[in-house]
Amino acid sequence: MSVPAKAFQQWLHRCAPGLSSAEVCRIAGIKRSTLAQQMVRGKVSISTIVSIARALGLDVVGALAGFEKYQDLPDGAAQPTAAELISQVSDMDLLREILSRQGSTENPPPPAGSTFPRDWALAPLPHRTSVRCWIDAVGPVDLRQRIAKEAAIAPQNLSSQISANRLAPDLAIVAARIAGVGLTNGLVVTGTITSVEAGWMPGSRTAALQAMPSAALVTLAAGRLENLGRTLRRFDADNEQAAALWENLG
Numbered sequence: 001m002s003v004p005a006k007a008f009q010q011w012l013h014r015c016a017p018g019l020s021s022a023e024v025c026r027i028a029g030i031k032r033s034t035l036a037q038q039m040v041r042g043k044v045s046i047s048t049i050v051s052i053a054r055a056l057g058l059d060v061v062g063a064l065a066g067f068e069k070y071q072d073l074p075d076g077a078a079q080p081t082a083a084e085l086i087s088q089v090s091d092m093d094l095l096r097e098i099l100s101r102q103g104s105t106e107n108p109p110p111p112a113g114s115t116f117p118r119d120w121a122l123a124p125l126p127h128r129t130s131v132r133c134w135i136d137a138v139g140p141v142d143l144r145q146r147i148a149k150e151a152a153i154a155p156q157n158l159s160s161q162i163s164a165n166r167l168a169p170d171l172a173i174v175a176a177r178i179a180g181v182g183l184t185n186g187l188v189v190t191g192t193i194t195s196v197e198a199g200w201m202p203g204s205r206t207a208a209l210q211a212m213p214s215a216a217l218v219t220l221a222a223g224r225l226e227n228l229g230r231t232l233r234r235f236d237a238d239n240e241q242a243a244a245l246w247e248n249l250g
Contacts, residue, residue: 001168002043003067011066016056028055046169046192060197061184076183077199084185085208086220087137090127091228093209094221096120101214122205126191131167134189138179146178147171166190
């Protein structure tokens with residue numbers, strides 16, 4: 001989630017010698033007060049490093065590898081599995097795909113060499129439930145418990161992050177290690193870096209979606225909708241409790 005301020009200063013001196021902190025903040029679009037506060041606390045966030053690396057035109061993964069705790073990221077990078085790619089397709093895009101395929105059965109077949117025609121682009125990453133879907137996709141079943149144990153974090157705190165579609169970069173890397181997938185893939189699903197910066201093949205999500213059997217696609221979409229229904233029911237229950245509380249107070 002952060003690196004020591006001293007290590008950050010050394011890295012910045014190597015990457016941008018001669019640039020002042022003010023100049024770095026200006027080109028990276030970071031508030032000077034934000035960087036100053038991080039330096040005073042002695043911890044610089046990963047998002048700050050990523051923003052500066054982008055502004056300097058550096059390879060983001062390589063820039064993170066300049067810090068000891070992330071030095072094996074490039075060697076541990078790998079293309080996402082089909083399950084990971086599908087997990088990064090939004091609920092709405094799953095439903096659009098189902099409707100597209102249903103419509104194609106009522107029209108002439110697509111040209112040879114094509115699969116299911118579409119006239120939309122997939123929603124950008126991360127989507128509304130990117131983190132939870134990725135965790136569920138990479139497994140194993142006890143992955144959450146193992147992440148919590150490995151990272152020495154309370155299970156309820158981990159669950160809160162996942163429910164909020166947030167996962168600290170360090171936890172995302174821990175999850176990837178345990179699951180045996182590319183170490184940078186978790187950074188993509190959390191929005192820390194982009195799929196391009198992680199080296200994902202262009203169009204890989206679309207290709208994985210097109211290759212998915214229709215029965216499996218419908219089953220997955222049904223599961224996603226069931227999860228959404230549970231979330232909305234909890235939201236409605238919380239609103240009802242809040243309304244009742246205000247009514248009693250009034």
